[in-house]
Amino acid sequence: xxxxxxxxxxxxxxxxxxxxxxxxxxxxxxxxxxxxxxxxxxxxxxxxxxxxxxxxxxxxxxxxxxxxxxxxxxxxxxxxxxxxxxxxxxxxxxxxxxxxxxxxxxxxxxxxxxxxxxxxxxxxxxxxxxxxxxxxxxxxxxxxxxxxxxxxxxxxxxxxxxxxxxxxxxxxxxxxxxxxxxxxxxxxxxxxxxxxxxxxxxxxxxxxxxxxxxxxxxx
Amino acid sequence: xxxxxxxxxxxxxxxxxxxxxxxxxxxxxxxxxxxxxxxxxxxxxxxxxxxxxxxxxxxxxxxxxxxxxxxxxxxxxxxxxxxxxxxxxxxxxxxxxxxxxxxxxxxxxxxxxxxxxxxxxxxxxxxxxxxxxxxxxxxxxxxxxxxxxxxxxxxxxxxxxxxxxxxxxxxxxxxxxxxxxxxxxxxxxxxxxxxxxxxxxxxxxxxxxxxxxxxxxxxxxxxxxxxxxxxxxxxxxxxxxxxxxxxxxxxxxxxxxxxxxxxxxxxxxxxxxxxxxxxxxxxxxxxxxxxxxxxxxxxxxxxxxxxxxxxxxxxxxxxxxxxxxxxxxxxxxxxxxxxxxxxxxxxxxxxxxxxxxxxxxxxxxxxxxxxxxxxxxxxxxxxxxxxxxxxxxxxxxxxxxxxxxxxxxxxxxxxxxxxxxxxxxxxxxxxxxxxxxxxxxxxxxxxxxxxxxxxxxxxxxxxxxxxxxxxxxxxxxxxxxxxxxxxxxxxxxxxxxxxxxxxxxxxxxxxxxxxxxxxxxxxxxxxxxxxxxxxxxxx
Numbered sequence: 001x002x003x004x005x006x007x008x009x010x011x012x013x014x015x016x017x018x019x020x021x022x023x024x025x026x027x028x029x030x031x032x033x034x035x036x037x038x039x040x041x042x043x044x045x046x047x048x049x050x051x052x053x054x055x056x057x058x059x060x061x062x063x064x065x066x067x068x069x070x071x072x073x074x075x076x077x078x079x080x081x082x083x084x085x086x087x088x089x090x091x092x093x094x095x096x097x098x099x100x101x102x103x104x105x106x107x108x109x110x111x112x113x114x115x116x117x118x119x120x121x122x123x124x125x126x127x128x129x130x131x132x133x134x135x136x137x138x139x140x141x142x143x144x145x146x147x148x149x150x151x152x153x154x155x156x157x158x159x160x161x162x163x164x165x166x167x168x169x170x171x172x173x174x175x176x177x178x179x180x181x182x183x184x185x186x187x188x189x190x191x192x193x194x195x196x197x198x199x200x201x202x203x204x205x206x207x208x209x210x211x212x213x214x215x216x217x218x219x
Numbered sequence: 220x221x222x223x224x225x226x227x228x229x230x231x232x233x234x235x236x237x238x239x240x241x242x243x244x245x246x247x248x249x250x251x252x253x254x255x256x257x258x259x260x261x262x263x264x265x266x267x268x269x270x271x272x273x274x275x276x277x278x279x280x281x282x283x284x285x286x287x288x289x290x291x292x293x294x295x296x297x298x299x300x301x302x303x304x305x306x307x308x309x310x311x312x313x314x315x316x317x318x319x320x321x322x323x324x325x326x327x328x329x330x331x332x333x334x335x336x337x338x339x340x341x342x343x344x345x346x347x348x349x350x351x352x353x354x355x356x357x358x359x360x361x362x363x364x365x366x367x368x369x370x371x372x373x374x375x376x377x378x379x380x381x382x383x384x385x386x387x388x389x390x391x392x393x394x395x396x397x398x399x400x401x402x403x404x405x406x407x408x409x410x411x412x413x414x415x416x417x418x419x420x421x422x423x424x425x426x427x428x429x430x431x432x433x434x435x436x437x438x439x440x441x442x443x444x445x446x447x448x449x450x451x452x453x454x455x456x457x458x459x460x461x462x463x464x465x466x467x468x469x470x471x472x473x474x475x476x477x478x479x480x481x482x483x484x485x486x487x488x489x490x491x492x493x494x495x496x497x498x499x500x501x502x503x504x505x506x507x508x509x510x511x512x513x514x515x516x517x518x519x520x521x522x523x524x525x526x527x528x529x530x531x532x533x534x535x536x537x538x539x540x541x542x543x544x545x546x547x548x549x550x551x552x553x554x555x556x557x558x559x560x561x562x563x564x565x566x567x568x569x570x571x572x573x574x575x576x577x578x579x580x581x582x583x584x585x586x587x588x589x590x591x592x593x594x595x596x597x598x599x600x601x602x603x604x605x606x607x608x609x610x611x612x613x614x615x616x617x618x619x620x621x622x623x624x625x626x627x628x629x630x631x632x633x634x635x636x637x638x639x640x641x642x643x644x645x646x647x648x649x650x651x652x653x654x655x656x657x658x659x660x661x662x663x664x665x666x667x668x669x670x671x672x673x674x675x676x677x678x679x680x681x682x683x684x685x686x687x688x689x690x691x692x693x694x695x696x697x698x699x700x701x702x703x704x705x706x707x708x709x710x711x712x713x714x715x716x717x718x719x720x721x722x723x724x725x726x727x728x729x730x731x732x733x734x735x736x737x738x739x740x741x742x743x744x745x746x747x748x749x750x751x752x753x754x755x756x757x758x
Contacts (some may be wrong), residue, residue, distance in 0.1 A: 011330075012325065012734075013324065013325045013327070013328065013330060013403070014403075015344060015739065019402055019403075022402055023328040023329075023398050023401075023402040023403070026397075026398050026401060026402060027328065027395075027398045029395055030394045030398065030428055031394060033428060033429070033740070034390055034394070034429075034431070034432045035432070037429055037430075037432035038432035038433070038434075038435055038436050039431065039436070039438070040436075041432075041433050041437055041466055042436060042440070044462075044466070045440070045451055045462060045466075047486050048459065048462055049457075050458075052457075052459075053457060054343050090519050118408035120398075125519075126333035130448065130449045130450055130456075131448050136536060141453060143450070143453075143456030143457045144456065144457040146450050147450055147451070147456055147457055147458055149449075150443075150444075150449035150450050150451050151451065153449060154439075154440060154443060154449065154451065158436075158439070206281075
């Protein structure tokens, strides 16, 4: 029985559990670097167009619902907090707390995605979706306004996709935690899953001001 | 009975049998071979398109294929060769197989991710093949907007998705290599004892990890623009097509170094082994790989001198491009210095290494021509550029790949290939290559534009030479396919170290056992220490 648990925890290519943990953690950090470059392409496009068309971007930004955006930011920050508590629970070997905090993290993630879906729906109702029926009040530059909303959908869409993947990771961790796979000696998946979750959270911390807040001082 | 027992020695090849044992393998060596089969397939597929291009250009009139078809031919040739052959070529096959062994590890850090990366390449390839069979794609491998996003009526989305998926294969290979080099080295295998092939794959992995995500998001935006009609690059809505070019080349220029850096690593191994000397200035050669990786990210704008980017940007990109010559020249000079007073043998891998050094030098020096603002305006989008990058990618990467394949084939298969036949193929490839591509320098200088399916009569002689050379080249590439396959059954038994080489991979049996080493090796010597190897043999 003991050797079974040990082989589960230590894969055969590694010499020691410490080496395995370092490798997994480094692997996730490198993956997050690739994610920064991935989102970086969109941030660059945003920066270029906002600097060329500052007024249209500000007008278009003002149509976003800042209250809903702020609430969602809060929801996501809460999810990061519960994620930290989940990692801590795994560290001290509290299986019950780990399960509770993983469920809470998923729950917050789910709320965020629900609110996001509601916001996207609003855009369809208000004709703020790029395409033939697009119309934005208060500017003659309809094309450039579509650039803003194209970026809005691309950036929040790719972010939401990462959230969905994150919820999937939480679900996997939950099953494993339920099965008692994690001990204070081996909880690396919880640790690196947490890194991913925090990263997706941080991306939103940049998206929120860039998309929702840039035109506020014009009010 | 004794020989029978010896033949049944457990190796990675006979450890288990059946399709499932290959398709679900986590052994880096088997995955390397899966890649080898896959990219060989794509190489010959891309070669078919090259053949059709060269046949069309045999005569000045467009008489073999319609112009639309010609556009699809050069696009598919480029897409398949760049994304499905050259990018995975050396790291995913030889790197996968040998990087862990060379640093004394049992496997890569993430064997399952390694297998996943092969599946991603295959799935990406399936999307690409679907696009090809459904009707092709005609944008050129560069996918410039707004043609690709708005006007082309071909399978841009399927091709883009294929490249997107294959890109993650490349990213995961890079990630795996970085973690493996950082965390899996055997005791005593310090950074500066690593073979230079490992260094160059490490530098390559840095580019794969930092560059590939950018082309991934660029293709996502292109696909969204084409299918969902959002407008990131659409000039009709104030979007900027040049932004697409910036994002595209931010990856696709460094991608050239993804292709050639691992090749340079192979050449370091070959030059040392076949002159029985440590590589001259080891640290300089090691760091020059990293320098190329870093500088590679600062020069993408030299593809855009005539795109409408600012003159000042052009000036800076031109200036920075020249810097790439420094680490490249360090490598060439140090290889040459390694040969000096070496005990040189002209085995087949060494012939390929000589081929690489000569052709890469021509490719690199003509790179300085096109990095020069004034000359580039004249030769931009001409056959001069085609010739230049084929000297790097085919004359460089492919030569090194074939050299590496010959060098490590005895280790991979346990068998020797027929040396005379192999030397003939190396010579054929070298001559065929030069006959194909050298006339293209002249063609381009005289003004023959790329991507044209017909041309004025005065260019015909040079085009006929080029097509003739391509035929020779094709024969040269088919020969290894034949004799490598032959050698699997009939080749002489290679033994563990047929070349008298120093790397850890030569200190284990051929083919290697499933777990590489019976016990974790402890490294006590520097890389390329032939004296220690001799001493160990005597001892």
